[in-house]
Each structure stands twice: as structure tokens, then as C-alpha cells.
Amino acid sequence: MTVVSREAGDRLVAGRRWGHGSDWRNGAATRDNGLMSESAVVDKPGLRERKKAKTRAAIQEQALRLFRERGYDATTVEQIADAAEVSPSTFFRYFGSKEDVVAYDALDPLMMAAWRAQPPDVAPIPAFRNAMAQIFASLTPVQIEEMMDRGRLLFSVPALRQVAVNEMVRSGRMVVDELAARLGRPADDLELQVFAGAVMGAVVAVLAPMLDDPSLELEERLNGAFEFLQKGMPL
Amino acid sequence: MTVVSREAGDRLVAGRRWGHGSDWRNGAATRDNGLMSESAVVDKPGLRERKKAKTRAAIQEQALRLFRERGYDATTVEQIADAAEVSPSTFFRYFGSKEDVVAYDALDPLMMAAWRAQPPDVAPIPAFRNAMAQIFASLTPVQIEEMMDRGRLLFSVPALRQVAVNEMVRSGRMVVDELAARLGRPADDLELQVFAGAVMGAVVAVLAPMLDDPSLELEERLNGAFEFLQKGMPL
DNA sequence: CTATGTTATGAGAGTGGCTGTCAATAGCCA
DNA sequence: TGGCTATTGACAGCCACTCTCATAACATAG
Numbered sequence: 001m002t003v004v005s006r007e008a009g010d011r012l013v014a015g016r017r018w019g020h021g022s023d024w025r026n027g028a029a030t031r032d033n034g035l036m037s038e039s040a041v042v043d044k045p046g047l048r049e050r051k052k053a054k055t056r057a058a059i060q061e062q063a064l065r066l067f068r069e070r071g072y073d074a075t076t077v078e079q080i081a082d083a084a085e086v087s088p089s090t091f092f093r094y095f096g097s098k099e100d101v102v103a104y105d106a107l108d109p110l111m112m113a114a115w116r117a118q119p120p121d122v123a124p125i126p127a128f129r130n131a132m133a134q135i136f137a138s139l140t141p142v143q144i145e146e147m148m149d150r151g152r153l154l155f156s157v158p159a160l161r162q163v164a165v166n167e168m169v170r171s172g173r174m175v176v177d178e179l180a181a182r183l184g185r186p187a188d189d190l191e192l193q194v195f196a197g198a199v200m201g202a203v204v205a206v207l208a209p210m211l212d213d214p215s216l217e218l219e220e221r222l223n224g225a226f227e228f229l230q231k232g233m234p235l
Numbered sequence: 236m237t238v239v240s241r242e243a244g245d246r247l248v249a250g251r252r253w254g255h256g257s258d259w260r261n262g263a264a265t266r267d268n269g270l271m272s273e274s275a276v277v278d279k280p281g282l283r284e285r286k287k288a289k290t291r292a293a294i295q296e297q298a299l300r301l302f303r304e305r306g307y308d309a310t311t312v313e314q315i316a317d318a319a320e321v322s323p324s325t326f327f328r329y330f331g332s333k334e335d336v337v338a339y340d341a342l343d344p345l346m347m348a349a350w351r352a353q354p355p356d357v358a359p360i361p362a363f364r365n366a367m368a369q370i371f372a373s374l375t376p377v378q379i380e381e382m383m384d385r386g387r388l389l390f391s392v393p394a395l396r397q398v399a400v401n402e403m404v405r406s407g408r409m410v411v412d413e414l415a416a417r418l419g420r421p422a423d424d425l426e427l428q429v430f431a432g433a434v435m436g437a438v439v440a441v442l443a444p445m446l447d448d449p450s451l452e453l454e455e456r457l458n459g460a461f462e463f464l465q466k467g468m469p470l
Numbered sequence: 471c472t473a474t475g476t477t478a479t480g481a482g483a484g485t486g487g488c489t490g491t492c493a494a495t496a497g498c499c500a
Numbered sequence: 501t502g503g504c505t506a507t508t509g510a511c512a513g514c515c516a517c518t519c520t521c522a523t524a525a526c527a528t529a530g
Contacts, residue, residue, distance in 0.1 A: 046497085046498080047497065047498085048496090048497060048498075048506075048507085051496095051497085051507090052507085055507095076485090076486065076487085077486080077487065077488085078486085086508080086509090087508070087509045087510075088487095088488090088509090089489095089490095089508070089509060089510080089511095090507080090508060090509075092487090092488065092489080093507080093508085096488095097487080097488075098487070098488090123469075123470070124468075124470045125467075125468065158397060158401075159397070161396075161397045161400045161401065162393060162394065162396050162397040162400075164400070165396045165397070165399070165400050166393070166396065179470065183470060188444065190440070190441070190456055190459050190460060190463075191459070191460075191463050191468075191470065192470075193440035193441075193443075193444070194436075194437045194440045194441070194459075194460045194463055194464065194468070195463075195468050195470060196436075196440065197433075197435075197436030197437050197438075197439050197440035198432075198433035198434075198436045198437050198440075198464060198468065199433075199436070200432075200436050201429075201431075201432030201433045201434070201435050201436030201437075202429045202432050202433050202436075203432075204432050205425070205428035205429045205431065205432035205433075206425070206428075206429070208428075209423065209428070221425055224425050224426070224429075225425060225426075225429045228425075228426050228429055228430075229429065229433060229467065229468065230467040230468070231467055232360075232464065232465040232466055232467040233359075233360065233426070233429070233430050233433065233464065233465070234358075235358070235359045235414065235418060235426065235427075235430060281526090281527085282525095282526070282527090283477075283478080283525085283526060283527080286478090286525095286526090287478085290478095311514090311515065311516085312515080312516065312517085313515085321479080321480090322479070322480045322481075323480090323516095323517090324479070324480060324481080324482095324518095325478080325479060325480075327516090327517065327518080328478080328479080331517095332516080332517080333516070333517090
């Protein structure tokens with residue numbers, strides 16, 4: 001299950017980044033499974049697994065805290081490792097690169113699920129808009145603030161743009177796949193690709209200015225943008 | 236004249252990349268100004284300037300050659316410097332980072348000029364499409380191959396995606412500015428931003444698959460994509 | 471043409487991200 | 501309990517990149 005298929009060849013070239021093709025991206029598991037009888041014998045992941053999850057969460061948490069407090073570039077991996085009480089080696093075992101620690105977007109799968117859950121008679125553009133609006137409406141203020149923080153990091157630190165693109169490429173591909181499945185078209189259909197590209201572009205256009213100016217209204221912008229798209233962008 | 240305004244703050248944070256805010260990006264000036272009488276006293280840039288231009292060109296040429304021959308990651312700055320007969324220090328004086336050496340897109344300004352040159356009664360979408368088609372039609376096969384090479388590099392090497400985005404952000408901003416000027420709207424107008432975002436997204440969707448499959452027809456794809464956009468992307 | 475200021479260059483040392491190896495340790499299973 | 505294996509830390513090393521300083525190449529005033 002390669003995350004971004006194009007990356008496949010990179011490893012041949014003795015590349016530095018993107019070495020480990022490990023199974024991260026199931027983090028956020030500080031409180032493990034909420035459902036289990038205390039004395040269970042069954043599915044409990046085993047101490048080892050739980051320890052790993054805790055270590056990963058600790059590293060990520062400390063990293064993001066330090067990034068926020070003193071900036072991304074000014075934070076060294078050694079400092080993160082110290083704060084999380086592991087060795088630098090261990091940091092890289094969990095995250096492959098300093099950038100990766102910021103990569104995981106918890107909202108992304110939610111978005112896709114919400115989109116998929118839209119009734120089939122709603123056209124793709126409104127369906128997408130509704131999904132976005134629903135997800136954002138369901139967030140607590142804290143979650144929104146975290147999201148904005150992450151967004152600002154991603155946008156303002158040049159080194160992190162790379163992960164931002166990768167996320168977008170990934171999302172775009174998911175959009176295409178979903179549409180292809182739903183409409184019974186091939187995944188390399190030009191119109192589907194253009195749709196995904198245009199939608200991603202529009203979403204960025206809607207969200208980016210909001211990072212700087214919190215007074216902007218998401219719902220309003222979202223509606224404006226998608227309506228404009230749907231009219232064929234008359235100018 | 237900051238190239239990407241958001242970058243402004245980075246230097247405060249003792250960042251690694253993006254240090255030098257130097258005045259490159261007017262490269263490609265091996266043949267200086269084409270207009271001057273041979274014995275001119277006037278505008279000739281002076282030996283120093285010409286030497287610099289030659290050094291820059293040499294570094295870039297050797298770098299791209301080495302990247303093509305042995306891959307981006309497998310090529311060290313030291314090797315590039317050796318090949319160009321300068322010291323590594325000098326490499327960084329000219330390019331700031333190993334990535335920068337791939338950044339400059341000679342076609343970009345041509346595109347914008349061609350777009351601006353479209354008659355004012357043509358709607359923005361067809362104008363943009365025509366501009367792209369014209370530029371591509373004017374390229375020699377060699378130029379096309381070079382462009383594809385660069386595109387493949389930019390897409391397939393993870394570390395270079397960053398410069399790809401920066402280029403896109405820059406282009407997007409130029410599109411917005413041009414439209415804003417032409418239509419007398421503010422540059423932060425949502426519709427303009429969505430337009431730029433969607434167009435960039437669509438262009439990527441059109442071009443990306445062509446890097447892998449040269450049999451695809453640009454003109455055809457371009458028309459299909461923009462027509463689809465203009466119809467409001469019905470699916 | 472020389473003296474003097476300016477700018478490009480190379481050498482070298484140092485920082486930090488990242489990789490790979492190895493031995494020690496800690497959870498797992500019989 | 502003892503042996504197996506996964507995880508870890510210490511350490512050595514590569515490379516991108518930065519800084520400093522002395523030298524050399526050009527520019528220019530006299």
C-alpha cells in the first residue's frame with residue numbers, strides 16, 4: 001500500500017529522504033482503543049504495540065510544541081528527541097524525517113468519508129462543498145486552532161511545502177479514484193483529473209487567506225468559490 | 236521585489252534553505268542584449284557581469300547534466316562544483332540551494348506575455364488556453380524535450396516538489412495580478428483566486444500525465460480541459 | 471599606469487539532518 | 501526460567517549548507 005505511487009522509484013537512487021516505507025500514519029493513538037473490558041485477553045495490541053504508539057505520540061506532540069514555541073528551523077531533532085526522552089536514532093526510526101512529523105492530517109480521511117456519504121443524487125461539486133462544510137462545522141474551536149496552526153506551519157516553512165504538496169497530490173488522487181468508482185469512468189479520464197485539480201486549487205484559494213485573517217467566513221467563501229466554479233468561472 | 240512574499244519572515248529563524256535573497260532569476264543571459272553596435276561603449280554589462288552570467292550558466296548546465304546522468308540524489312554539490320570548475324562555496328553563492336538550480340522556468344514569462352497579448356475581448360479562459368497553445372506550438376523539439384526533462388525531475392524527485400509548488404504559487408499570483416489589473420478588481424478577490432487556483436490545478440492535470448506518455452496530444456487535452464472548466468465541470 | 475576600493479573566489483571549520491552498524495536491553499513465548 | 505526477537509542508544513560517517521577570512525580579480529580615480 002504505497003501512499004504516493006510516484007515515489008516508488010526514488011529509493012533506487014540512494015535518496016536521503018523518504019527512506020523508511022514504514023507503517024506510520026496510524027498515530028494519534030494515545031488513548032488506544034476506548035473499548036475493552038479491563039481484564040481482556042483478546043485484541044489488546046500487546047504491550048509492545050502500545051509502547052510504540054505512546055512513543056510516536058510523545059515525539060509528535062513534543063515536536064509540534066517545540067515548532068510552535070521556537071520555530072521549525074530553530075528546533076533540532078536532538079531537542080525533540082530529548083524532550084520526548086528518546087535518542088535521535090529513535091526519532092528517525094519513527095518518523096523518517098523531521099518533516100514527516102507534521103505530515104499527518106487527521107481531517108483528510110474524515111473529509112473523504114463525508115464526501116462519500118453524500119447522497120448519490122447530489123452533483124459532485126455541491127457534494128464536495130457540503131462535505132467540507134459539515135466537517136468544519138463539526139470541529140471544536142480547539143481543533144480549528146490546531147488545524148490553523150498546522151496550516152500556517154505547512155504554508156510558511158518552505159521545507160514543509162513539500163509535505164503539503166504530497167498531501168494534496170494524495171487527496172487529489174483519492175478524489176479521482178472516488179469519482180472514477182462512482183461514475184464508472186477510468187481513473188485516467190482527463191475530466192476527472194481536471195475536476196480534482198481544479199477543486200484542489202479552489203480549496204487552497206479558499207483556505208489560504210484564512211490562515212492570515214481569521215475574520216473570514218469559511219462557509220461563505222466555500223459557497224462563493226464552488227458556485228463560481230460551477231458557473232464555469234465567468235469573469 | 237520579493238519573489239514569494241510569504242517567505243519574508245523565514246530568514247529570522249536561522250533557516251537553512253532560502254538564505255540568500257539574491258537577484259538571480261534573470262539568468263539565461265548568455266547572449267546579453269541582442270541589440271548593440273559591435274564597438275559600443277554604452278550598455279555592455281562589463282566583464283564582471285558577463286563572467287558571472289557565464290559561471291551561473293556553467294553551474295546550471297553541469298548540474299542538470301549530472302542530474303540526468305546519475306540522478307538528483309546521487310549527485311553531490313561537490314561533484315557539480317568540480318564539473319563546473321568552481322568551489323562548493325561558489326556554487327552556494329550562485330544558487331543558495333541544490334534545489335534552486337532546477338527552479339528557473341524559462342517558459343513562465345513567455346506564457347504570461349502571450350496571455351497578456353491576447354485581445355481584450357477574448358474571455359480569460361480561452362485567452363489562457365490560446366496563450367498556452369501558442370507557446371507550446373512555438374517550441375522546437377529540443378526545447379520540448381528539455382521541458383519534459385525538467386518536468387519529470389520536478390515531479391519525481393520529492394525534494395524538488397517544493398520548488399514546483401513555489402513556481403506554481405508564483406504563477407498563480409501572477410495570474411491573479413494580471414486579472415486584477417485587467418478587470419479592475421482587488422487582488423484578494425475570492426473569484427480571482429479561485430480562478431487562478433482552478434486553472435493551475437487544471438494545467439497540472441493536463442500536463443502531468445504527458446510526462447509519462449508522450450503520445451498524448453497537448454492541444455486536444457488543453458481544449459478538453461478548458462472547455463470542461465468553462466462548462467462548470469458537469470459530471 | 472598605478473593606487474585604492476570593491477567584489478568574487480577558495481579554503482577550511484563547523485552545524486545539523488540523516489543513515490547505517492553494533493551491542494545492550496526489554497518485551498514476548500515456551 | 502531461558503531463549504528469541506524487536507527496540508533502543510551510542511557512535512561513526514555522509515552531505516547540504518553557513519560563516520569567516522585571506523587572496524585574487526576587476527573597477528576606477530588620479
